[in-house]
Amino acid sequence: SGGVVVAIDGPAGSGKSSVSRATARRLGFGYQDTGAAYRALAWSALDRGIDTTDAAAVIASLPGFDYRISTDPDHTVVQVGDTDVTEAIREPRVSAVVSQVARIPEVRAYLVELFRSVIRESLRPGIVTEGRDITTVVAPDADVRILLTASEEARMARRSLEVTGQSAEVTAQQLSSRDVQDSRVVDFMNAADGVTTVDSTHLDFDQTVTAVVDLVTSVW
Ligand code: C5P
Numbered sequence: 001s002g003g004v005v006v007a008i009d010g011p012a013g014s015g016k017s018s019v020s021r022a023t024a025r026r027l028g029f030g031y032q033d034t035g036a037a038y039r040a041l042a043w044s045a046l047d048r049g050i051d052t053t054d055a056a057a058v059i060a061s062l063p064g065f066d067y068r069i070s071t072d073p074d075h076t077v078v079q080v081g082d083t084d085v086t087e088a089i090r091e092p093r094v095s096a097v098v099s100q101v102a103r104i105p106e107v108r109a110y111l112v113e114l115f116r117s118v119i120r121e122s123l124r125p126g127i128v129t130e131g132r133d134i135t136t137v138v139a140p141d142a143d144v145r146i147l148l149t150a151s152e153e154a155r156m157a158r159r160s161l162e163v164t165g166q167s168a169e170v171t172a173q174q175l176s177s178r179d180v181q182d183s184r185v186v187d188f189m190n191a192a193d194g195v196t197t198v199d200s201t202h203l204d205f206d207q208t209v210t211a212v213v214d215l216v217t218s219v220w
Pocket of ligand 1: 036039131
């Protein structure tokens with residue numbers, strides 16, 4: 001990559017996707033949502049009738065997994081083959097099984113390489129990549145490394161506004177069970193050495209974006 005590499009991690013509901021996207025927009029950077037790849041793989045497994053708890057079957061599906069995502073923060077289209085799955089990968093049925101595919105080491109190794117190649121091929125002025133293990137595994141040498149956190153209460157409240165069609169209690173319960181499963185695989189609740197924590201509990205959306213943008217411009 002010729003530009004500035006920004007790595008942002010955080011738990012579900014921390015607002016990291018919308019904050020990362022808005023940061024990229026403000027700075028004219030590219031944007032990479034790595035959770036979308038895990039979600040697209042889970043979607044693809046469901047679509048092909050693959051049991052997501054069958055690691056061997058999920059691994060066998062990797063070579064045929066034709067995943068494409070644009071890094072334009074204004075048009076993040078996610079495709080598997082010719083199918084636009086941008087909306088479908090957010091469905092609760094996908095969220096419910098995504099951690100099962102994300103905990104398979106071969107899946108992680110495969111996708112980490114994909115994420116690194118997107119970063120390598122990114123253009124100036126830079127790229128914001130967001131997920132759970134970006135500051136630690138995907139791009140530990142990124143120019144800016146941020147852990148975006150918020151209190152559990154704030155995260156649940158934000159996520160229940162995003163997810164419609166089910167009660168806030170159900171959404172909160174699904175979110176925390178996904179965090180518990182995910183944190184067995186990657187520690188995204190504690191900042192690694194050299195990673196700056198941005199706690200958004202008492203910040204509104206614009207203040208959070210400004211805090212992140214300021215961290216980027218301070219090294220740029
Ligand atoms: O960020 P998002 O909630 O869309 O991520 C969906 C899922 O993808 C997470 O629950 C986690 O299982 C997986 N994930 C991951 N590592 C990343 C990004 C996402 O394991 N870097």
